[in-house]
Amino acid sequence: MAVVGGGPIGLATAWRCATRGMRVTVYDPEPGSGSSGVAAGMLAPVAEAYFGEEESTRLMTESAARWPGFAAELVELSELDIGYRTEGTLVVGLTPDDLAEARRLWSYQQGLGLPITPLRPAQLRDREPLLAPGVRGGAHAPDDHQVDPRRLVAALRVAAAKAGVSFVPTTVTDLSAIPEPVVVVAAGCGTASLTGLPVRPVKGQILRLRAPGGGPPGFRHVIRGYADSRSVYLVPRADGEVVVGATVEERTDPTVTAGAVLDLLRAAADLVPELVEYELVEARVGWRPGTPDNAPILGPLPGRPTVVVATGHYRHGILLAPVTAVLIAELLATGVPAPVLGSFLPERFMTVA
Amino acid sequence: MAVVGGGPIGLATAWRCATRGMRVTVYDPEPGSGSSGVAAGMLAPVAEAYFGEEESTRLMTESAARWPGFAAELVELSELDIGYRTEGTLVVGLTPDDLAEARRLWSYQQGLGLPITPLRPAQLRDREPLLAPGVRGGAHAPDDHQVDPRRLVAALRVAAAKAGVSFVPTTVTDLSAIPEPVVVVAAGCGTASLTGLPVRPVKGQILRLRAPGGGPPGFRHVIRGYADSRSVYLVPRADGEVVVGATVEERTDPTVTAGAVLDLLRAAADLVPELVEYELVEARVGWRPGTPDNAPILGPLPGRPTVVVATGHYRHGILLAPVTAVLIAELLATGVPAPVLGSFLPERFMTVA
16 A cells, blocks of 8 residues: 655554555655654644534544553653653633633533543643743643654654554655555645645744743643734643744745744743743744644545545644544454544545546 | 955945056955845945944944945946835834944944934834834934845946956965065955954844835835844845844854854844745844954054955944045055054054064
8 A cells, every 4th residue: 555645644543554564665755854853742632623513523532542542652662762651731811801712611611421521720830830921811721732843753764664664755735646555645735736636735933932941842732822812822841842833824925924823922921021032933834734623634535535634633633633544444454444444534625536 | 456355345345446546456366255145235334333433433433434425436337237125224122122232322322423313113114113112212214224245245246357457367365475565355254364363253143034026015114123132133125035143253263053043033023023924934043243342454564554344333334434445445545544543553452574
């Protein structure tokens, strides 16, 4: 079988398929060069559970439950650190309006039975003393973890290769050019031109800061914040990096704009003032593979059972990699889609050719 | 004779000396690689005239008067565009407090007889419609122009070479290693270790934006602004670039900090909101050669007439290049310092060895 696309979805799927005894070739001119190199790596099934997306939330929760085992297996096999951290996420609101906005969302999340606990300002600062004194309140999502996507891809390449996966460094522009009889298309935004599926790029601008002095950042939780109506997340890594993300723009241009950098830095500094002393290392643009219903597209193309799609993960590709890989490997091994795939099949956007 | 340092001061001096018939060698491992590659290129003798710096202001005014001829000669000889623009500078204040701060300074400048004319908000917006509606007032300094320092250095290298200047691409660490009998030290911050003079690096962080669509920026004047107590300048170039500067920090580290980028972008966007759509192309650090009295150091070392210093121009090296070059060339040709050099001689910081 072939996997088109060497991002986290394609690599994890290739690895899982190879582990089940399949012969797998990954086609990608430069694995990990797409949106995974820009992504923050939040594994946040709870704080990212939105109104009206219950099916996706279930899939995210299931994938989150698989992450500890997935990470442990990957680190053991690859012998590489992937920056997996389990301190959890603090959701915080700067102003009363921001807090009301955040509370509306976490009340919904609590209603779904998801683990998220409101905290008073003093409790927030007990957990993260660097939070701005003005922060009005928030909540703790203990199951919302993080991983470093660049390290993840490096480890997945090693693990896949050790499991017997081959790599062909070419760009696939036509699926009929692939010799393998079965193809998994995990090409992110590129899936649209390969399959006709409605996957569109959703631009994101993101910053990488670095703590001064070579040490780790002064906070350990992922911080998901609302600051003067600006939404921002701060992801601290043990190696000193802090990711500040991200815009969500229905644009395809590759421009890092002054306004996006300003908004991200302002919200970040409003929530954690110490960040003004951090180095600004990088400002980058990536494109999330979006779909009309914000849910991923997983399963065979209608009428073409040898072409299986695994894309459209939008803002949740890193979180959803483990469950996607297992579900696609199971489908290929048994020929039968798991029931959970029912909501995510390509046929919701396509009729049989 | 030798010139140590191939920045604008060293190159202009070498060019002027060669034009007067001297045999000149410039020592620099990479001419133009110092602070001139970071500088904005404001030629602002008026808006940069500060309380208590009357001697420097006179020198800046004299150099500004030389700039049109200097630029014309340089462009003709080098056949290169140097981005010299004469629309003048608008000084603006965003809030009433900002305007009061700006007015205090321009009242002082008017008191010195310098050309600067207060403008009402409507008059400001007649000149630059993109100014934020909230800008409370300002002034026009018609003689405060601009040049592109990177283009300037490129042109000076060509002009100097055409005038017969030789270039030796090595770093000078000891003046005694130089074979030429007379040495001009124009090494910026590096002058301290070569001569013992108190020249210290003053860190500046600066941004370069680019107008969208490949066209020029939507404004033509240099804008010197005060926005919520933050000082910023915006320098629009015909090629689409906008320089946003600059911090003034008594630090020597090379770090681009999140806080500096935030402050510069916030002040810029407060004054010209359209800038949020511009691309953020570059964030860089440079070091101005500062002196204890903020004035340049020009002339022979006490007791060592064959070692002539031309440095310490602090924030005004681009503006002061023409007058510095002429004064140093005159000194070397005649052996007699011009009276104007009296305030800037090295001996104010040194005793005879």
